Amino acid sequence: MSFGVSSVALLHLLDNQLQGQIDRMNRTGYGLLVVHVNTPSAAPTGMHMEKLEERYPRHTYLSVDLTEVFNCPSRILEGLGEPESISAPSGLGSQDSNQDKLDRLLESLPSATSRMDILNILRTRLLVENAKKRGCEGIIWGDSTTRLAEKILAETAKGRGFSLPWQLSDGISPHGVAFKYPLRDLLKKELVTYASLTTPPLNQFIVSEQAPQAFTSKNTTIDNLVTNYFESVEENFPSIVANVVRTSGKLSARQSFGDGKRCGICEMPIAEGTGGLHGWGGGQEKMDLSSSHLCSDEKLCYGCARSSLRVTTSVRTGP
Template sequence: MKCKRCNTSEGCLVSRNETFCGACFSRFVLLKFRKQMMLDEYYQQVFKVLYADKNRTAEEADEENARSVILVPLSLGSSSLAMLDLLNQTLIEQRSAHNRTGFQVKVVLCGFSTEMDELKKLAGWLQTERLAANADCIDFYFLDLDRSFSDCEVDKLLLASEGYDTRKVTSTGESATLSDILDQFSGRSSRDDMLCFARQHLIKRFASQHQVKVIMWGHSVTRLADEIVSLVIKGRGAQIASALNSTDMDAEYGALFKNLYPLRDVLLSELDAYCTLANLQRYIYNYSLQDSLFIKRQGEATQANRAVSMAKNMTINELTRQYFDAVEKDYSNVISTIVRTGSKLDYPNASTADVIHCSICNNRVYIDASKWLKSITVNDCHPPVSDEDLSMLQMWEASSKGQETIAQKHARSDIWSAATEAPLCYGCIVTLNETKEKELNWPSRENEVSEVLAEFTLTDEV
């Protein structure tokens, strides 16, 4: 079967009901990527090679090219790896056409201490084998998630035992690694959420302190649809508008950069196929490439035997991802429709003129979620109505378990009275309610603007 684009080469894969050869498919992905890079004038000024004109001298143009810094969070999955490869191609083409480049790239990899050796090894291979032609303008950095939080001050966030009021005890003097923080949650979905918040926060703080103009997130349209549906399920729907905003500067981090999703028109299966065609499998970490688009599926047996997790053991994101994996090939329009709909959502109307941010996820709080939850739930215990009820209550209070519970309640009451208010969004209140003692040690954000380097614990470059 011939490729529908060039009509000369044999087709090797089918995507969106169209047959492609390898070269035409790679070009197809590249063009979708480039289209997003030219989304508006701001991005055009960042990514294009600038020359002297009526607004700038040659020296000023060179300085602006050098100041056009973009940040690539690299997970070494298929999406972010494909994005970095496409960026590398763009830089090579700029060198060939202009004998210079229009932007600099900082690549940041986040991982736990136990993952660092493997991440550095793969990044080293990638830099020497694939990115050597642009070694002067692509730099690698590593953020150790455990060490990044070990030196920062920790607040204790509290959820009322009765009702949904929230408070915090500031700067408890305790320190903890991110692994310790995540261990406070019993559910995998909550741990996954907290890890996502921590990783995103570190990346954006890094960007705000390193003169970055654009963060390029390697999210496919499949991943974006997964995120939109997951946010709705978790009660975080108010975050969708800000999460997908590529037009405005990121106000929560000083309005210093924009967030761009250059692969938002490309399916995850298409990026997996791109990585296979580009021979990027060697650099993949903790991910298995799909080969569902290829006419001759070489890994069919592997795909058939892939272990399927039970729903009760999966996080919300894993469940939604499993659904989109199932519909992506035959019903890709479902995925694109979700992302288009999500992109049309506007910011909610705030109940107050003050801009309040959640003490955990740092997203804006639009309504008093605690007040709303109390209005729709019964929070008081039912009082004893008979002598038998009263007798049983007195027996429990006299027991060792009852006395221990009452003592804990009094101790918590003393802590509560000394604590200050801590605004939380609805999603984080639900998450905090899932912790063992309805309390959470979480890194303080009070003084982090001036303490960035200590918090990041940035290691050496590759």
């Protein structure tokens, strides 16, 4: 639950479906755990969560801080090599220590795009860990056609286009949990209209986030750029947005992950010989990534190697 129009509309639709099952059979086929992840850049959502619980009381609700990802068994810092600048003891309590680790991690990343990229990966991994911990059969994402189109261009530009089949398709994910995208055929503008037509309207639960318009700003990210692009395109040319998703949907994901190599950060499978900057970068990078202490070419996909570039090179101990 991000409190965007898509996730709120999805909760409303699923609640109506469950109510219909109760009316017909006096039981439901599944239960919902509604999870919100508090991130550093997000607006406060405590009041909105309380309103959701009042409106849809049949479900279980959970709000977790992003810093809790550092308490998970599959720790993200292991993928980042856990550099001393991030993992050094701060003398603070456990929660403060995790917050300190997150702050240090974000400060170590080379760009605003890298920070947003890692934050999104952290959020996904935290949601996966909570789903596994509570025995959930899968995660239902509220991604609309517009959001999926944004993800396609953003992930490709960041060097993670190979992972699109797993990020777009319904089915088991490399994380070991099923991913479902029930709103994949609806545009964001259609969901905005739907949210305003329900009784009562869903707008009271929605926290609007406007992407920055200053494209020249150093804080503008790839994600912001593609969000602005597709939100403008879908107004007059919705078929373009749908075609992007439809075309990418033809990509097929490998169904068997086996014991193959995984990226240490995003956990996506890495094909033999395609890891890190040198595997996908055509040998254009001249940096020394041979240190076994960190995420080397052998441990990361190309996209994560780019996002964590400063982390993985700033703490080399060799000459």
